[in-house]
Amino acid sequence: MLGAGSTKYGKLNESIIEIALNASKDAIDSAGITPKDIQAGYISNVFGVADRQVHMAPVIMSNLGIPHVPGLTIESACGSGSVMFREAYANIAAGFYDCVLALGVEKITHTGTTQSTTLFSYCSDFFYEGGNGASFPGLFASMARVYMTAYKASEEDLAHVAVKNHENGILNPKAHVRRKITVDDVLKSPVVASPLKLYDCCPFSDGASAVILCNEEYAKKSARPYVEVIGSGRGASPAAVQAREDITTIPSTVAAAKQAYKMANIAPKDIDFAEVHDCFTIAEIIDIEDLGFFPKGTAAYSIREGATRRNGEIPINPSGGLKSKGHPIGATGIGQVVEVFEQFTGKAGDREIRNAEYALTHNFGATGASAAVHIFRRME
């Protein structure tokens, strides 16, 4: 990974193409290359229809002045970015390309909360879930209830996730919601789907993030700082939550992590920080157990003790996560990778995790029906 760029996440006024171009140009500049060095474009996006542009690759490549460069769009709901990154990675690893643009983008807030919620519900197993009123807050609330009962966790424990991610997001100039909150603020925020309250939920965001991915030889030749991808895995779960045996774990995360650790030949304890999928506070708790950072049922306790804060044992979501940085769904997975690049190349400012060598990103689609995990190493 030779460069990375991102727009601010939030309510953006530019068109989806302008947003995408802004992140792409940042990534290109950051990599010290020019558009003509790009051999293919991998784009992740879910609801291009919302801003009236699908078939986005030709439009983006044409606007970058490289209309002959082929591209495509990959969709896997909120996990689109990480799943797309894996395809871009696979194509480089297989020798099909030397240097590609991996770009995630979403523009949704202009449709309003009702229309956004309707569109997002199409990411669930619509026959069993969305079409019967099972919204994402409701589905994650079910997971939270079962988890809280099984492992004696409390609403305060969930709130600690939000407080910590906001604490980090304040230090991220690109974050959507940069506001210090307290456990009490979370507990007193309006109930969305009990036990989840407003501050347990990530926002709807617009935004784009992009990275330049190349093979090792290309990176070395550039004589610039780069970040190595050393592991990658993909997994799947039964689409509908009701079809899962245990809803305090997400099978796709477990499978993707297993593959990624195996490929990287390292263990969860070797990871120095992770960006994980915290669409709701309960998700982060489940994620960090599924990723092997904490034994099953203990994460809530460890979070309370500060283990996931920037100076903790395993910092989680130093960027602010989906909760504070924001969740432009097609961009989110790439945004996590951008954070790793910035952390490992001295661009993370006050949120830098000192002496970190290995980082992990984890991003899933819908309630975790699809997921991808990537592991990165800092290069000196």
Added chain:
Amino acid sequence: MLGAGSTKYGKLNESIIEIALNASKDAIDSAGITPKDIQAGYISNVFGVADRQVHMAPVIMSNLGIPHVPGLTIESACGSGSVMFREAYANIAAGFYDCVLALGVEKITHTGTTQSTTLFSYCSDFFYEGGNGASFPGLFASMARVYMTAYKASEEDLAHVAVKNHENGILNPKAHVRRKITVDDVLKSPVVASPLKLYDCCPFSDGASAVILCNEEYAKKSARPYVEVIGSGRGASPAAVQAREDITTIPSTVAAAKQAYKMANIAPKDIDFAEVHDCFTIAEIIDIEDLGFFPKGTAAYSIREGATRRNGEIPINPSGGLKSKGHPIGATGIGQVVEVFEQFTGKAGDREIRNAEYALTHNFGATGASAAVHIFRRME
């Protein structure tokens, strides 16, 4: 390619997931495998939102009884199927998987012609084209006008493409529009965007097509008839038609074909039949010149002489093409590959091209902003 299946193309009443499952099950049966042999799912689809289901892979895999198998959706407008096939192929070729499901699906007709047309316009460069009233019939009409002027082709020449494809489609039980038409019928059909008339345009269709793709060792072990992929290429053009130097050629086709021929190490004259992207009659004329079957400006003449009929020098669209078989946009590119499989495994019935050894598929997105070409060899 070890198996292939397809639903009928046309106006279908089942849900998008049911349609997808029907084609998938056909392909699985055709390959003599069971769902548990599938290691990944590659899906192509453009407007899942129209039937309220995106993030389709987990839903399809769950319904096939293999919820742990990861999948993703690839979109490249009307060229989604062939672009997706290439990614599936690349992943197999690179050794990431031994056996995958490559499935294209679309369900759109229930939204009505107006809404379908609106959605489809999002596949153009919306800023320059769709958003300013430049619809696909209008854009292809511009290409037709320029071509007709430059190469002295006539409206009758365009009509011959439609007549020939309907002639083939009558023999295809899965085709959407199975009706013999004459040149006169085409000329007298209502004008859509002069010089294109109703019968110069393909229909909006629902449908799904699927193939089972595996590595050579896997195919050989199966001791079943299979079809070999020997070449594959991808290309891109300036997104907006107005930005192209010459609109009687499609740069993405030329680039994709060049790559595919080079990889297959064969020449256009070696191809025994081809499935090409005839969204409008003019497109087929441009395609078969861009693919190298006829010198520039001569295709219309050759078509008139019967060169592209089933018993001609180079049969084009024996399936009936988009014009008669139909155009369920996310499925179209895979439907072409299904036709090759059926032709090469004795399943094409009366439309079989005798003694064919090499076949080519060509599928593009929108006005050809993206395209992919694949070349196949019959195995004895």
